[in-house]
Amino acid sequence: MYSQVVPTLVECVPNFSEGRDKSKVDAIVEAMKLPGVYLLDREMDADHNRCVITLIGEREAIQEAAIRGVGKAAELIDLTQHQGAHPRMGAADVIPFIPIEGVTVEDCVAMSKHVGAQIASRFNIPVYLYEAAATSPERQNLENIRRGQFEGIRDDIAANPARKPDFGEPRVHPTAGATVVGARKSLIAYNIFLNTADVNIAKKIAKAVRFSSGGLRFVKGAGFLVRGQAQVSMNLTDFEQTPIHRVFEFVKREAARYGAVPTSSEIVGLIPKLALEQAAEWFLQVENFDSSLILENRLAAVMSGKMTPGGPGAGLSAGVAPFIEQLAAPTATPGGGSAAAAAAAMAAGLAHMVAAMSRGKKAYLQYEAHLSQAIGQLAQLREELKQAIDADAESYNVVMKAYKAAREASDGDPIINAALQTATTVPLGVAERAAAIAHMVERLKPVTNPNMASDLITSAALAQAALTGALANVDINIGSMKPGTAEEQDFIDRTLELSAALKAQAR
Template sequence: MREVIQSAVNVSTSSSAVVQEIVERLAAFEGLKVADYSLDPDHNRSVVTLLGTQKALEAAVPVFFEVAEKYLDIRLHRGEHPRIGIVDVVPFTPWRGVGMEECKALAWRVGEEIARRFRVPVYFYGEAAKRPEHRDLSQIRRGGYEALREEIARIPERFPDVGPCEVHPTLGATAIGARGPLVAFNVNLRTQDVGVARKIAARVREGLQAVKAIGVELKTRGMVQVSMNVLDFRRNSLLEVFRFVALEARRYGVDVAGSEIIGLVPLEALVDLAQVVLGVPDLRVSQVVEHHLTDGF
């Protein structure tokens, strides 16, 4: 069975030209597929989702840094999303024919190469973390690039795992890790009061154990957003998360404008939705035709 690893690479830019150059270069790699990419001007962030083998991903990740080094400068970056660098986060998630141990080893190999070639400080996070304080990505990104720039050389917990104890002049720093499936799920609210979104995000973090949340402005759309990472959709389903945010929004007299998923979503998470919304509690992933077609039929 051919191995498949997913990597949703987060880049601190909303430049379509830069992302397009990355995507075009990646198209030449054997054993690699660009499954999805999206750009958000408010977050000033792009997510390029790759599916591939260990060998292909190991060769492909440096392309992000090569292109970013030509065009982008973290010192000039402004956006709603927390970040420590231009190629901000590189996660590896096992899907088929490979386990978490292989993804951890892949993260370490890629991190060593990025630190060596580009002189970028690298933090290993999630299952690939080599220190307890680096397991949680939000702790690595605490205070963003600006705080890390001042603290990286003088606070031990801010020392990188590999690479120099100073941020790269234009690329900043990067976090590379291994983790299970994650759903980037955002709910938009019909208000321009970002304080409401931040209060709801705090309630999400308190009430839903498997969800990370922040409240941000969507200035280009005249709304605000509860931006979330659902770390375990089996513990907190997308429907549960949506209903939780909608209920909290009603407390402030605010309507939900809609929701969005960034990148890929596991089929199982959508089947869970259908079970409840359609009232089919026994619906199984194995009843979906595409499940069998992608399983080597």
């Protein structure tokens, strides 16, 4: 049911500075066990002296689980006695929240701020926000925040204004240090072992591969000596734009310069299935590869009703028919806002298809970087717009509840205005994304197969329709607000300004 409220599902991957004492890790995991939170994975590494816990759960429950994990780590881990290959600044070193279903990165930013405030108030541990939650550009990268590690931050935090935490006092916890909390997309922690014990080779390769020193975009890297082997340790922060197979080949080529070769690689934590599908497609050179060619994917799609047994192109109406019927039903939701989001999602899907079918072809190799970037951006836009289909319907339901609640309140305008702000923000986000898709389609036209021009024309038309429809919903909702505070008036003014700019672009 497209009008059904989507459950909130968030991934949390806390990293704790303990990889040798299993009993301590067991206690930390036990502290994070709450209804609605599930343990997906736990990794311990003695050389790094670090463990990575992967949790998934409902939005509210997983926040409390993360907070309790930090508290237990503060009880058990003493950084003044801690040694390991991996940089660290806290007993609970870093806690990222990753949107999975029914939530956005922006939602995870709000979660990060709540969790950070709670950690500081409950445990007297200073907290820094990073990645999408960062309060300044310098703090987007974890490396910048963690520079100097626990000892350096301990000596510098009170005297250096740049070290002032986002939450808590400017002094580290005596034994638990400081913690970093943030929101980001799915990250792949990927390590490659070399057939040498010379850690300097790993460090040189890491310098070559990481983006900060001129390497691959969306790659962070460092060199360590682990289990007697040189290891290139990396974080891939956007595997759709810099896929894992490209990283492996880069490291392999760099290693050859020093007479070394990769002997094995490892994933720390979990890896998205799409990343392995991309690697399989690349190494096997499968023509016109599609994830629906994988047996388990096809089976899951058929069983969920998203695809008929004939596969892609066979009975496609079965997937979209329920939504169309709901649009036609004599109910308020789903309505024009949901339809606009669906149109924009289809626009992103078509443009993604054209870019994906052109990338890797001989005639378009010179545009591979451009196409890869577009594919990654369009995939993200498509997922966000799919969520907006339900979010728009739900925001309407919230407005109706607000009007009902307002009738029983002495001053109901603030209640209604708050609901209308949400109902305005959803279609405004759809409009912004539709405009971005339309712009990307124009840039794709000269660098993709001209035989697919009709697909891009259709994509542009859908994006235009989505933009027009979403802005119509913005106008309706913003026009219903009765501002009573400066903040509400400011919201209206900013929304009208952005809406006017998008309308000009639509024309």
